[in-house]
Amino acid sequence: MLRATVKSLLARKLRLVLSGLAVLLGVMFVSGSFVLTDALGRSFDNMFSSAMAETDVLVAADPAIDVSELEGEAVPGLLRSADRDTVAAVPGVAGVVGEVQADGARVIGADGKVVTSFGPPRFGANWTGETGGLELREGRGPSADDEIAINVTLAELSKLKVGDRVGVLTTKPKQMFTLVGVFGYEGGLPGRGPVHEVRFTEPVAQELMLGTPGAYTSLSVTAAPGTDPAALRDAIRGALGDGYQVQTGAEAAAAIADGFKEALSFFNNILLGFAGVALFVGTFLILNTFSIIVAQRTKELALSRALGASRRQVIGSVMVEALVIGLVAAVLGLAAGVGVGALLAEVAASFSSLVLAGIGLPLAAVISAFVVGIGVTMIAALLPAVRASRVPPVAALQEVATPDRPLTKLTVSGTVLGALGTGAIAYGLATDGDAVLWLLLGGVLAAFVGVALLSPALARPAVSVLGRLFSWSVPGKLGRLNSGRNPRRTAITAAALMVGVALITGVNTIITSADRSLRGDATDAFQADLIISGQGSPGMLPTFDEALLPKMRELAGVRSVAAEYNEQAVIDGEPRMATAVTDLPTVVQDFSLVAAAGVLSQPAPGEVVVGESYAADSGLAVGDTVTARLPRGEPTTFRIIGMYQATPFYGGFIFGPDIVPGMRTPAPSFAYVRLADGADAAAARKGLEALLVDSPEMLVEDTGQFLDRELGESAQLLLMIQVLLGLAILIAVLGVINTLALSVLERTRELGLLRAIGLSRAATMRMVTVEAVVITVFGALLGVAVGIGLGAAVVQGLADEGLKELAIPWSQVGVYLVLGALVGVLAAVLPATRAARINVLSAIAHD
Amino acid sequence: MTSQVSDAPAAGAGAAARAADLWKVYGSGEAQVIALRGVNVELERGRFTAIMGPSGSGKSTLMHCLAGLDTATRGQISVGDTALTGLDDGGLTRLRREKVGFIFQQFNLLPTLTAEENILLPLAIAGRKPDPEWYRTVITTVGLADRLTHRPSQLSGGQQQRVACARALVSRPEVIFADEPTGNLDSRSGAEILNFLRRSVTEHGQTIVMVTHDANAASHADRVIFLADGQIVDELTAPTADAVLDRIKRLDAAPVAGAAE
């Protein structure tokens, strides 16, 4: 039986190559993401351990505000010079270097614009000499308070030269410095990772970055010769007492690297999710291929049954075929995955000044490649294998008589599964807890399989309606008839395409609805004429000088300016955002806030207002007190004087300006400007922009511009998701090619006949193309319908969270359908060429 | 098209298809097969010609070359007033579409189309409308009036061949080529088809060339051409079944005698 299997494998090369390719692509994605994250992870290890090479013990304070990974970055606590003295006095300590380092040093480049960063921090630090691998490349370190040095990364981006006068924005408004040096790191690196670095003298760094003279963010301790770092760590820990984090250099390096790796593994999971989608689509393709192979081999299988092969042997022979394909695809996919992973790691490293630690082959990549590759193939082949075993021996003697099996069973089970899936999604959206994600995932999966099972029943009417579009020409009509010939095959091919299109449409529907809801709310609520806000990096809202506020209010045409400050805080023990405003009644008007209890007057020192739903969750009422601590302040009690109905823009605590001194950057990040009636808006805007000349990150916009910019990010997210789901669509296209190639093969004689009676080559190609387009448009239609359904379900489920409006992105849906047709044309190219090349004679020769 | 046929000269007036010094060589070197070696033949208009000969003698090859399905290695071929030599695929396709009709031994019909759609397919491909009167004549002669909406799978083998005949006739081609059209049929269905072909020649002046192994079938023709080893070795006009059988026997004996010499 084995030899027969191998022979039949070889005889079906094309089909196997195509379905193997589907598995291969999926496996490549899976193992590639493991290889990538492994290589980057080890590179981070190397980077941080070399950064810590001269540090035996690292001392830091407990975070001022500790937040979970998902909520943002923790606010580091500060060490004082007294702490440094304590550490220096510990026996075995040879030296202590106090380090100041904080994100938020924004350099104004040679072009007058703030040098932006897409994620990596822009550190401001103190100059500690050429230690920890730092190497001066040009000039010297800063020695006067108006001098700075910057790293090569920043020097290249800013195009600044030694000797230039440079403006730097920090927690304080812009200050001017002289650039005296440019530095890199050992090994010729421009920086430690992609960060930007500005080094000040120590007092300036403490003042500008920490707002606290004499403070440090960490102490780097070198041990006296012969002192064990671990023992020294324990000694320092003992000397300092509670409230400190003391680690050996190696521990600290590992801890920092772990933080990065956690982010990497999150990234890895996202990639694996997309790989999962691709493999799910690949399953359809394999299932289809094996069904076709089994159908084609009916006689052969029946003959072997007649000759005494058992059912088990028949199943075995199909499964061995699947095993071989899965194995080959896994091996090749793994190899391709290593290649792709290595390539991506190379790209990532060159973008982030990382020394790549070398590409390895993590065990996870190998195991997942084989489990996924072989598993997916075998599971997909199981159904066709069982069907093959049911072929009665008598089929060997009959003329090919495979009556169209009724679709009732499929349709019923599809309906049931689809209903179950929809139910799971609905339930998942309505509940909270750990099960939600699984319910949603399972629900979507069940819905997809359900629709896939329903699709053969839908294929007939859909294909006949769709096909009418092409029926005006003979090739078009023939193509339409051909696509309706095997509803199962058409349906499963289309269903594979459906998955990708449905996910893209679903995500788009959700994003569009969120966008529309927010925009709708905002347009209703925003009463301010102009909004001053900044474009910052994640977790860092740009700010402007408080001192500008009175000048803004004095501008001609400006009626009022309400400033808003934002900072992380700990309120009643929980990390929260704290907002402070200078003029609450104006903000109430500008944002149409509605009082729910108490009053919404400007909070006096020691007073606060809070969003009603937040207060309800925390069991707070007007008159209650809360304790708030800001990063640079002491715990203080505040009395709740009012509550307001939450909007998408405000929902939490709003304080008066009395909390501002406790902020790391005691400066406003937003201002809402109202103009006097009949004021010249353009002139007012010019005036505001002129005042903000030293804050190049701040923009003066009207409500529409502000929203367009803020919501523009969702378009980028959508684009990225579409690109990643493109893989699933690519695999579906392989399926279309596969099905068409098969149709052409099966209909060699018909094609020969048609050519004999005068169908031209071009018309033959058109016929095959129409068949392809009908299939892909059917798939795209299914996908769009399912996607809108899923999107609508999610929007419905999230109605409480502010998704009030279901907005279907019709124009993009139209684009998807057109793309579906294009994909069909593309997929048809090869099979159609093949069809046109068919030798008329060999096709009609009767064998 | 209609005018083209009505303008067509009466029986015997000129050739519907012609081959001069036609050679067909398959493969090269060791594997070389010479299927046709210098065939000269003229198929008169409005006549029913049968081609006979032992298996492998080149009957099908000759027909395929004449019909523009295959290209000759050497020699001239023309159908009507069109010379086939040097025509590209598009030209050959147009020739088949406009001047030639086919009836194969089996698998003549597209399973997705009804009998009527199959019959009208060549016209549809050419973008022409059928002449309604002629169409009705063809349908009634083949006796398919009540089967037009059936699909091939719902028709018997004989009925399928009749549909194929109707399809070949409906566009009134210069010449119809039939390669063993009755090869797969029982003698009664076969006789129906042959009678039908005969009548379309006699009553409507259609030119038909038919390859057959059956002396009985050949006796329906006006003329029988005998092929052996890629050459025309003999021919008979107004054949009877007995005369054909007699000739075959003689031809069978001849090469053997020649080989013995």
Ligand SMILES: Nc1ncnc2c1ncn2[C@@H]1O[C@H](COP(=O)(O)OP(=O)(O)OP(=O)(O)O)[C@@H](O)[C@H]1O
């Ligand atoms: N494509 C081809 N390649 C090589 N040789 C071929 C090819 N087609 C036909 N032949 C050879 O050419 C010769 C003539 O074949 P042809 O099919 O014309 O015979 P035939 O007279 O129609 O036979 P039959 O009565 O069996 O149909 C045979 O020897 C055959 O093997």
Ligand SMILES: [Mg+2]
């Ligand atoms: Mg033959």
